[in-house]
Amino acid sequence: MKPAATKIRRDFYTRTNVLTVARELLGNLLVVPATDGTRVSGIIVETEAYRGPLDRASHAYGGRRTKRTETMYGLGGTVYIFFVYGMYYQFNVVTNVKDVPHAVLVRALQPIDGIELMRHRRHGQPDRNLTNGPGKLCIAMGIDRKLDRADLLGTDVWLEAGEKIPPRKIVSGPRIGIDYAGEWVDKPWRFWIKDNPFVSR
DNA sequence: TGTCCGATTGGT
DNA sequence: CCAATCGGACAG
Numbered sequence: 211m212k213p214a215a216t217k218i219r220r221d222f223y224t225r226t227n228v229l230t231v232a233r234e235l236l237g238n239l240l241v242v243p244a245t246d247g248t249r250v251s252g253i254i255v256e257t258e259a260y261r262g263p264l265d266r267a268s269h270a271y272g273g274r275r276t277k278r279t280e281t282m283y284g285l286g287g288t289v290y291i292f293f294v295y296g297m298y299y300q301f302n303v304v305t306n307v308k309d310v311p312h313a314v315l316v317r318a319l320q321p322i323d324g325i326e327l328m329r330h331r332r333h334g335q336p337d338r339n340l341t342n343g344p345g346k347l348c349i350a351m352g353i354d355r356k357l358d359r360a361d362l363l364g365t366d367v368w369l370e371a372g373e374k375i376p377p378r379k380i381v382s383g384p385r386i387g388i389d390y391a392g393e394w395v396d397k398p399w400r401f402w403i404k405d406n407p408f409v410s411r
Numbered sequence: 412t413g414t415c416c417g418a419t420t421g422g423t
Numbered sequence: 424c425c426a427a428t429c430g431g432a433c434a435g
Contacts (some may be wrong), residue, residue: 213419258418260418267418274432276431276432277431278430291420292418292430292431293429293430293431294417294418294419294429294430295416295419295420295426295427295428295429296428296429296430296431297419297420297427297428298416298419298420300418300419302418315418317418343419343420344418344419345419346419346420347422378429385418386418386419387417387418387419388418390416390417393417396423403431406432410419
């Protein structure tokens, strides 16, 4: 019999090193319940760390605290959703203690549950294109602004412990789409599972 | 209120 | 390579 899934606990998210959390999020399952009692889920295969006030690429750079970024100042384990390019949402996991605006962007998933629903939402795209990008995975998972500020220890969205990814299977490199970030552009704060076919790009 | 631009994507 | 598309941030 399949063992009961374990929801990831608060102390995983409240750790102070956002790079560690970004690496260790790989391999875990992101779950969103669907309206019919089923669920949609996928294994996290790619992440990016955003280090708050000191990181020019972060929305919270310089301690910026606005209506939008306020979410990132919440307790680790809070969901930060933002809208970009006039059409896409992005799913982030807030880390660290309250008032330290660190977050991890989830950039790609390997579909597990609810694949038929994902295909429908993604307009019949090939399976490998369902969730291989931060905007695409939000469409496939049905994630939008309503989940901003949700608690990952609640029932609207959560993470379940998955297979532990050994360090030798984790690769890192520069983050995507932050060319405006000056010296922070080259920080290798993007992490992905080596050779996983669902990684973006 | 007006302007500028983006943590992307999909089609040339 | 480039357009789509619109809310957030900030200047005035």
